[in-house]
Amino acid sequence: MTDTSDTSAAPADMGWAKLADARKFHFYGADTRSLCGRYAAFAAPAEAFEPHMGGFTPAPDDCSACMKKLEKLTDKRSVK
Numbered sequence: 001m002t003d004t005s006d007t008s009a010a011p012a013d014m015g016w017a018k019l020a021d022a023r024k025f026h027f028y029g030a031d032t033r034s035l036c037g038r039y040a041a042f043a044a045p046a047e048a049f050e051p052h053m054g055g056f057t058p059a060p061d062d063c064s065a066c067m068k069k070l071e072k073l074t075d076k077r078s079v080k
């Protein structure tokens with residue numbers, strides 16, 4: 001079990017995870033569904049989540065649909 005207390009941007013039940021049947025990392029929210037709606041995380045083991053990717057740095061293995069939705073969510077939070 002990884003200590004995720006330093007990932008202030010996302011709760012422990014939210015983050016990027018790569019499921020066995022998914023080719024890319026998807027961002028899963030508190031409702032256990034990926035932001036793109038294609039996967040559900042209830043079958044994902046805790047170790048599937050990548051705490052170090054809990055931030056908002058785009059990576060090649062990240063689902064682009066999830067990334068776009070995540071960017072919209074963060075835009076609402078951070079007012080420039």
Ligand SMILES: [Zn+2]
Pocket residue numbers: 025026027034035036037038063064065066
């Ligand atoms: Zn996705």
